[in-house]
Amino acid sequence: MSIREEQKSEPAEEYYTWTGKARGWLLKHLPADKLLPQDQPSYVASWIYVFGMGAIVSLVFIVVSGVVLSLNGPAWYHISDFGHFVNSVHLWSVEVFFITMVVHLWGKYWMAAWRGGRTLTWITGVAAFLVSIVAAFTGYLLQTNFDSQWIAFEGKDALNASGIGAWFNVADLGQIFGFHIVLLPLAVGAVVALHVILVRMHGVVPPIDAAESDAQLSGDVLLGDGTALGHSPAAQPDANPEQREATR
16 A cells, blocks of 8 residues: 555544634645655755745845834934945845746746646735835835935825725825835735745646646646656566576
8 A cells, every 4th residue: 555545545534613623624735744845846946946045035135224224313324424334225126026936936937837726826826926016015114214215205196096095195204104014014925925824735836837747736746756746656667678688
């Protein structure tokens, strides 16, 4: 009996409360070996898979530098050398974040990353990009200089024309400050966290020419020789049948 058949023969645990059902769903769809995997398929060594993690690392720098800036107020970086340094770190982290995210999105687009039940993973990635654009826009409005003033008064007409200006006043520094340091960071963090969890659940999308070896698509765990756990390798025909007859 294979390992998979032994696992199927075990009686399923029944859950009667919503907390128990939630626990059962998480254990089924997101076990520890998927949440914190030790091994990855060989194709993950390609450079195209680096940019997703690059965007996450940049996001960490954005959050840390943004917290320091928010604790000292919007005018701090104008009068402090250290504040100017932290503001520069925040700015360039945003630049790197968008560069890596755009390359990541284009790379996954040409790899058809929605394959194998990964549609929601792709949607959350695009949503993270769109929400990040709004967060970056509010960040430019908080520079408290001529650039932010020009951006605010040029952008208000577009927002008013679309009807958004009734709830989103770009000339209100307090409102923009609340959006930028509370609501939008929470939204970006939630969407990115959901995106990463979905990647863990469904696995890293393989290149199109490697789809047949995708363990997540077949539901198997690939061994080092390329065979799947619970399946025996297919018998290969002898290269020289005459030699086989001679050995009998």
